[in-house]
Amino acid sequence: MNAANSSIRELANKEYKYGFVTEIETDTIPRGLNEDIIRLISEKKHEPEFMLQWRLKAFRHWLTLEGEPTWANVHYPPIDYQALYYYSAPKLKNKPKSLDEVDPQLLETYEKLGIPLRERELLAGVAVDAVFDSISVATTFKDKLAELGIIFCSFSDAVQNHPDLVKKYLGSVVPHTDNFFAALNSAVFSDGSFCYIPKGVRCPMELSTYFRINAASTGQFERTLIVAEEGSQVSYLEGCTAPMRDENQLHAAVVELIAMDNAKIKYSTVQNWYPGDKNGKGGIYNFVTKRGLCKGVNSKISWTQVETGSAITWKYPGCILQGDNSIGEFYSVALTNNYQQADTGTKMIHIGKNTRSTIVSKGISAGRGQNTYRGMVKIMKRADNARNYSRCDSLLLGDKCSAHTFPYIEVKNPTAQMEHEASTSKIGEDQIFYCQQRGISSEAAVSMIVNGFCKEVFRELPMEFAVEAQKLLGVSLEGSVG
């Protein structure tokens, strides 16, 4: 693949666009993790007592755990949890009352990232909550949404202003005992987004959170909680970037979604954390627990993710289909290049009757990238007429990368219908040559072929994200063959 090779190599010299560091004064607490640190975090955030107790309970549980889960198909040196900072925040003299009071350097950072923070971006129709290291910096459109009764704010604000809702739903989908990283997150999470859509309200705009890790040796632990009341609808987008740093940075987030009767939640992620350099140095360890509960009848939760960043991705957004006739969907594109490793997939737990789930996973491996799909579909005893359709496709570029598929299926009800399709293909020299012969450069050909491969997933993304995702794939494929 010589011709293709050389042009892809040219593309390889493109840098990770978001790798800059913002020089900003930060308020950082000492390294390490113990109960005092947790008390300090809670205190910094002026949290009510119940939050502190919740954190401490999670921390004490975390201490009893043997260590990180080892079943995933990813390899990395042990993480020294005592060497990390668990809280780092841009120093704000006073809490900003409006965007005008937000540090201009921060705004500039978000500008560089292309985030429509300013209200002049109204046309973009995206309300943004921006999380910088540990704290949420600004939330746009808050007032406009409030008129509809929608609460969209940072998690810290929610703890202050809506403690009852937080108390009621926090940990109700992903309990602190769920797994090692969920326990850690529950103990030390510093901010995140909170979203509540009241009964019958259809959120008129896309809600969005941008996460940014800036400070060195800092773990980012945010939590997102979305509650969609009866008959409501919301579409939520999440984007992530980080500076280029030589050491690995830890990101362990938890996302919980709850959909009541007839409610719909669509959750889209474009994850572009720093993937490390081409020799595998640096990059984000992305250990994330995302789960949605279709609590009510006819409810629907749909996950769409485009995972191009991170040195390691460990993530299985799932749905618990508890309500009868509820629907769970998972659409995923995971791309690994250079030395990136991804072990990602979904869990669909069918509890209610006539529940349906769809899984479409597209894994792309290039360079020495290693891509694993791991999915579980569980049909419980009571789930009459449950249906699942799963499709897992892998695309290989070059001969040093790998793709793996681990589908687990557990059926306890004989009326279930399960379909599983899987394929592995390689971008062919023939395909690239065919495009070249029609006047298309090999670089554009690779990008076109990969985008074609991902089409089923991209069309699930909101328009502007779909465009971004396509571009992102092009950049992420740098140095991908050879």
Add this chain to the structure above:
Amino acid sequence: MRMLEIKNLHVKVENNEILHGVNLKVNAGEVHAIMGPNGSGKSTLAKVLAGRDGYVVTEGEILYEGKNLLPMLPEDRAREGIFLGFQYPVEIPGVSNMYFLKTALNSIRTYRGLDELDAMDFLAYIKEKMKIVDMDDGLINRAVNEGFSGGEKKRNEIFQMAVLEPKLAILDETDSGLDIDALRIVAQGINALRSEDRATVLVTHYQRLLNYIVPDTVHVLLDGRIVKSGSKEMALELEDKGYGWLEEETLVRPEANS
């Protein structure tokens, strides 16, 4: 005008010499047929012209419109007006035929310093071209060649040719795998695109395509060399007598027998 000139072309594939000194001249406005048995090097010749990797020219040269073709990238050859109709067109799942062709056409236009066509202009432009090969909307909107029948794939190749309007079209076994109706449609398309400033090289195993497309010259490629050139009547003779008599007539090089 001289479109293509191949001089003493020697080509190796995986260290085996396939072409042992091919000479060929093609002028604008002409249709040349290159015939020969399996393994004679017909497809190799087509691929070398298009710039396929792995086909190493060890001797000789190729001039296209007077310019040295060999150092040019495959995409630049296409942008300069060389089109290869593939014997086995590849499938590109998830990429619509329309999008693929628009990207191709605009890459070529950009290279030539022309403005790109937007979606509406492109649509209007291909409407005309679709008639040439009886292309239906369905095929246009489907992924490139995915699930196409053999005939549809070949028709799609000719359709692409019509859209891209090459100066030199090399059609590699365009007739293979076609039933008689499909063959007629494809041949019609090729004929419709014949013009004074365009040259066509038909690479074919059988004479039957030449019933529909009358070439100016027929060449016989045997064991990597053009051993005989003549008029279309020679094609009929070949059909009748096979290639055997030519093999005997020609001094066969020892490596060709190995």
